[in-house]
Amino acid sequence: MTRIKLLYVEDEPFLGKIVKESLESRDFEVCMVTDGGEVMPQYLVFGPDLCVLDVMLPQRDGYELAREIRSLNPRMPILFLTAKTQTDDVLKGFQSGGNDYIRKPFSMEELIIRIKNLYQLAGQHSAEPTTPATLDCIRLGRYTFYPHLYELHLDGQVRKLSHRETELLSILVENRNFKVQRRDILMRVWSDDSFFNSRNLDVYITRLRDYFREDPTVEIVTLKGVGYLFKGAEQVQA
Structure with missing residues (x-):
């Protein structure tokens, strides 16, 4: 079975280490980045199936990163991790290209379910060419x-x-x-x-x-x- 490749962006090292290890124990392949300014080079090299982005990051925030990722790949699933709870912040996340969000603190089970749902809905599990002739x-x-x-x-x-x-x-x-x-x-x-x-x-x-x-x-x-x-x-x- 193909492992899901996750680009995980989190500037809190302790939390990031726990989440990364938990995801890897569930057979995800994880590339973790802690600085917003380093995300896009890692994105281009790693080629993720799905991005999990914190909002508050040094140099470039999650909203800005989501917009750039979306410009490169309009179908890339993006999940925001945020401590923000205001409606305007959530709306900004969707407007910048996010597909879903989860508020901190969160449970690993909820995070994993949301990741798997986004991955399945995006059709990233299919290895067939994405052309009308091969799709329903x-x-x-x-x-x-x-x-x-x-x-x-x-x-x-x-x-x-x-x-x-x-x-x-x-x-x-x-x-x-x-x-x-x-x-x-x-x-x-x-x-x-x-x-x-x-x-x-x-x-x-x-x-x-x-x-x-x-x-x-x-x-x-x-x-x-x-x-x-x-x-x-x-x-x-x-």
């Missing part, structure tokens, strides 16, 4: 959805989707023509059904509806007090 595609009315490419195609036009958008749309399509509970979505995508994440879900649903505006046969119906119903999707294997 899903026909959604006039659209074609390539989950592993993070793309939505319409009449030759390609819309790049974010990790969250892809994750949410995949859940809706899995349950096409059946209702899906709002809380189930929140727990699968954010692992937390807090008010803040609930508002985030509203934003993403609005975005997806806008993406499908060219085909009225594809519809995301809000079931008030329950969740959502995705209509008009027919799945086809490529």
Whole structure:
């Protein structure tokens, strides 16, 4: 089995040593960096499958690093470790390219579960070339959805989707023509059904509806007090 390669950035040596050793004992391959200024050279040499970034770092903070990593690889899964708890700080993390975050102090079990979930959702475990010919595609009315490419195609036009958008749309399509509970979505995508994440879900649903505006046969119906119903999707294997 291929080991997951983690770039782990943490400026607290004692905590970093404990986390690194714990991850390696679970068969992860870990490259640990303690200085924000040294991250990108290590990133380019190590070639990680996933990045775990502390926010507060010397020289360059986690937000700045996430933006640069995302510019090099739009699909790289990024998990933030942060002691910050303000909504603005969390939003800044997502806006800079983060896929998920975990607040300090955290349990190793929660960290490992979140890492594995991000890795699986990003499709990094597949060794096959990531081209439409080798990946599942899903026909959604006039659209074609390539989950592993993070793309939505319409009449030759390609819309790049974010990790969250892809994750949410995949859940809706899995349950096409059946209702899906709002809380189930929140727990699968954010692992937390807090008010803040609930508002985030509203934003993403609005975005997806806008993406499908060219085909009225594809519809995301809000079931008030329950969740959502995705209509008009027919799945086809490529």
